[in-house]
Amino acid sequence: MFHDRGVNNKIDKIQERALRYVYGDDVRSFEDLLEMDGSVKVHHRNIQAMALEMFKVKNGSATEIMNNIFKINRNPNRPATRSFDSNPFCLPRANTVHYGHDSLGYFGYKIWNLIPEEIRQKQTVAGFKNAINSWFPSICPCRLCQNYIGGVGYVTTHD
Numbered sequence: 001m002f003h004d005r006g007v008n009n010k011i012d013k014i015q016e017r018a019l020r021y022v023y024g025d026d027v028r029s030f031e032d033l034l035e036m037d038g039s040v041k042v043h044h045r046n047i048q049a050m051a052l053e054m055f056k057v058k059n060g061s062a063t064e065i066m067n068n069i070f071k072i073n074r075n076p077n078r079p080a081t082r083s084f085d086s087n088p089f090c091l092p093r094a095n096t097v098h099y100g101h102d103s104l105g106y107f108g109y110k111i112w113n114l115i116p117e118e119i120r121q122k123q124t125v126a127g128f129k130n131a132i133n134s135w136f137p138s139i140c141p142c143r144l145c146q147n148y149i150g151g152v153g154y155v156t157t158h159d
Contacts, residue, residue: 001046001142002102008144011042043144044136051115051135054108055128058088069105087113102143110141 012030019033020026034040040048056062057070071090091109094100112120114137122128139145 001043001050001107002104005144008043015042040136043142047111047136047140047142048132050104050108051111051132052125052129054089054112055120055122055132056125059125061125070108071105107142111137114139114141 016030016033019030019037023033023036025033028036039045053062053066054070057066057072062070071092072088073090087109089109089112092100092103092105094103094106100106115132115135119128119131119135122131
């Protein structure tokens with residue numbers, strides 16, 4: 001999930017070639033092939049898988065390693081000052097970009113905030129999984145979905 005654009009482009013190219021082979025189609029665009037297949041890019045699938053793991057942590061059915069990465073806020077008296085403060089997860093301290101903002105725990109927290117409330121409130125893993133499979137954030141917070149400008153850094157563009 002945390003690789004550079006070159007690796008991501010290679011993954012997309014392999015997925016595109018596989019879809020072209022399966023459907024025997026050398027004309028349609030990659031997006032059309034994905035739609036025809038009823039699938040999404042691997043990057044999207046990774047984000048959905050992360051959301052599913054966070055749901056499992058929230059509901060007590062995750063593995064110990066996931067519980068250590070995505071920590072639940074155990075302070076029930078914490079005031080909710082903004083709408084996204086209803087997030088049950090603790091935002092990890094981010095002192096650096098590489099070990100902070102680009103960490104799994106930090107990214108997971110950001111993704112959880114983007115999931116619509118009706119999906120977050122699902123009661124079962126199966127219900128959440130079905131709902132999350134048709135969701136993808138309109139504004140992805142990862143570096144792959146941001147533009148890089150030399151001397152400035154990564155900037156988010158809104159379509």
